[in-house]
Amino acid sequence: MRYIQAASKKKTIQRMVEPITKEIWWSMILHGISGGLIPVLSVFSMEWITSRILKSNVEIGEVIKIIALVSLGGFCLEIIKTQTERRTYNKINLIRMNFLKKLMHKTMTMDLKYYENPEFADEMESCIIAVQSNTNGIEGIYHMVYLLGAKLLGAILLAIILARINFxxxxxxxxxxxxxxxxxxxxxxxxxxxxxxxxxxxxxxxxYGHLTTDFSYGKDIRIYNFQDRFLQSYENEIQNLEGIYRDLFLIERRFSLLSILGLVFADLFAYYILTTNGMLTFQVSEFVMYLTATSIFSLMMNEITEDFANVHREFAYCKDTIGFLDMNFITDESDKSYAPGTPISVEFEHVSFKYPNSKKYVFEDLSFKIEPSEKLALVGVNGAGKTTIVKLLTGLYRPTSGRILINDIDYTQFSIEDLHELFGVVFQDIEPLAVTIKENVAASSKDIDGKRVEMALRQVGLWDKISQYEKGIDQMLLKIINEDGAVLSGGENQKLMIARALYRKGTQMMIMDEPTAALDALAEEKIYREFDQIMQGKTSLFISHRLASTLFCDRILLLDGGKVLEEGTHDELLNYDGLYAHMFKTQGKYYQEVEKNEKQASVESI
Ligand SMILES: Nc1ncnc2c1ncn2[C@@H]1O[C@H](COP(=O)(O)OP(=O)(O)OP(=O)(O)O)[C@@H](O)[C@H]1O
Known part of the structure; x- marks a missing residue:
């Protein structure tokens, strides 16, 4: 694998043994002893019963007594075995859930560059496989090893019995x-x-499964007839999978045939020795006992082999998981805290950047500065790198070269938590979480200040809507978890995300990446009008394609070809008559035409 290194055997075993409690160990011992004695009891009971039956003066009462005693013994052992297993099952399940929790934590905290990388995702899949099932991976191994104790003890005892006839x-x-x-x-x-x-x-x-069942794609799939395209691609995927499984099946067939031949040979050999040696030297009852012992021993050894092979198979995935958990996927981690308490300045100093899997640089030698409390608008055509600037600024990605300074200090010196605390960010592709409105706004489930939530919702103009819910800010959102969850419109979701950015106390810089794209004209106009109040004097970075919306900003940067092409106030850039002026005039003309058409339509309708 390229990114994730499997842990060593020793380390994996160590990590897997660590969470086993004393209680589980004792349960394993008890289960092993009780389960291991059951086959031995069955073997001896055959001898006891047959010898009584074959006596010339059969005493039925005695036979029944032995059967009853053996059954009672077997029943008691079985009860101990099943009860210990049942009681421990959930505890083992919890161990797996804890591994899963660690994996989830790792996934949510690792650098975005890994998270967004499909090759990394494929490697990570092997680590997830090991923690997502009760029967495979980590939990599968615990269960198999737990059950192996009884089988091993049983097999050892039977081997001792059989060795008496022929080693x-x-x-x-x-x-x-x-x-x-x-x-x-x-x-x-x-x-x-x-x-x-x-x-x-x-x-x-x-x-493909997700595409066809996620209702957000439903409209496009129907209107643009994507059905055939998806089904065809899915068909190709099925064929691809079928090819892989066919290859694996051929290998499986070859090896399983060999293993069956081995087992048949061993069984034939055992029965041959037993019949040739045994028939001459043993009484019938002993012969029956050894025959039973041979068949149970052979069956048990097969089961044990399969268990060992399964453990071997699943262990490979566990090594990946433990390796993944032990590796560090957070770059430039610093534990130095930083909380300036006032609006910050931000500077890109000769920053060059390309995405990890890409050869093309998004920027080369990019430099600009945003002063404390300044409102900067970042504009540019699609793909100019505006969102990438936000990802770099917030530390989600680090520059390939160059530095980013916050209050003139290299930001790699601050802990990532403190860095994130400085920014209130609203991204363009927003999705609320399936939790309550107040948890969405506070981005937390503890110590939520209801008054501050209300204030933030009022500032973005969402309070009237939220206050109508019977549960107010305690209303759940989305229907994935709670069927009574409320569903907000795209624009309302965007307002909610702005409220989240405003709620944060430590926020010293507001970043809005197309925050008003889904808002209607009135809501957009209101937000602009109240922007000063909303931003509360914080340093602000505002990204928008609607150039008119940048009017309230102190300065505008026009990004093109990975460079700052133009820079100045709105009026300065219009006077400069460059790309910004051209884009603004084109947009203005478009909006004027739309306005003219709308007016004309309303006159005609009168
Ligand atoms: N995760 C990624 N991996 C590789 N390349 C990426 C990734 N994200 C973005 N890019 C590329 O980086 C360039 C800049 O993208 P970015 O999203 O920053 O542009 P933008 O200016 O915000 O665009 P828009 O106005 O359309 O939102 C684009 O060429 C894009 O294809």
Missing amino acids: WIVVVIFLSVLFTFWTLTKISDARYQRKEELNQAERRNFG
Whole structure:
């Protein structure tokens, strides 16, 4: 793998043993002893019962007594075995959930450059596989190892019994089992080697499933007839997966045939020795006992082999998960705190940047400064790099070269938490979370100041709407988790996100990336009018395609070809008569025409 390094065997075992509590260990011992004695009891009971039945003067009462005692013993052992297993099942499940929690934390805190990288996502899939199921991965191994104790003890005791007839029976069965283990590991190794291909195919399959079931794509799929296109692509994905599975199946078929041959040979050998040696030396009851012991031993050894092979298979994924959890995916981590308490200045100093998987630079040698409390508008054509500037400024990505300074200090010196605390950001692709309105605004579930939530909602003009809900700011949003959740419109969501940026106490700079794109003209006009009050004197960066909306800003930067092409106030740039003036006039003409058409339409309708 390129990004994630699997942990060593030793470290993986260490990490997996750490969370096992004393209670689980004791349960395992109790389960192992009770489960291990059951097959031995069955084997001896055959001898006890047969010898009584074959006596010339059969005493039915005695036979029934033995059957009753054996059944009672078996019942007690079975109860201990199943009860200990049941009680421990949930505890093992919790261990897996804790691993999953750590993985979720890692995923949510790692640098965005990993999160946005599909190659990384494919590698991460192997780590997720190990924590998302009860029967596979980490939890699967715990369950299998837990159950193995009983099987191993049973097999050892039976091996001791069988070794009394002929030591070679045990040796041959053991060798055949080793051979089966080898074949099974070959099969699982083949699968593991193709895991990235499989993950990639599964990710794309999931992607198509998501596309067709996520209702936000529903309208476009129907209107633009994407159905055939998606079904065709999905068909290709099925064929791709089928190809991989076919290759794996061929390997599986070859090795499983070999393993079956090994097992048949071992069984034939054991029964041969038993019949040739045993029939001459043993009584019938002993013979029955050894016959039963041989078949149970052979079955148990097969089960044990399969369990070991499964543990071997799943362990490979666990090594990836532990490796992932132990690795650091946060760059330039500093624990130095920083809380200036006043509006900040921001400076890009000869910054060059390209995305990790890309050869093309978005900027080369970009320099500009935003003074404390200054309101700067950033404009430019699509793809000019405006959002990338926000990602760099907020530390979601770091410059490839050059420095970003906050209050003249290199921002890599501050802890990422403190850096994030400085910014109230509203991105263009906004999505509220499926929690209450107040949690959405406060971005927290604890210590929420209801008054501040209300004030922020009033400032963005959303209070009238929210106060109409019976539960007010305690109303849940979205229907994914709560079917009574409220669904806000695109513009209302955008207002909610602005309210979130305003709520934060530590915010010293407001960043608005197309914050009004989904707002209606009245709401947009109101927000601009009240922008000074909304921004509360904070340093502000405002990105918008509607150039008229930049009028209230102190300065405008026009970004083009990875450089600052023009810079100045709105009037200065109009006088300069460059690209900004051209864009503004074109937009102005468009808006004037729309306005003219609307007026004409209303006159005609009268
Ligand atoms: N995660 C990414 N990986 C690789 N390239 C990216 C990534 N995100 C953006 N880009 C590329 O970086 C360039 C700048 O993108 P950015 O989103 O910053 O532009 P923008 O000016 O905000 O565009 P718009 O006005 O359309 O929102 C684009 O060429 C885009 O394709």
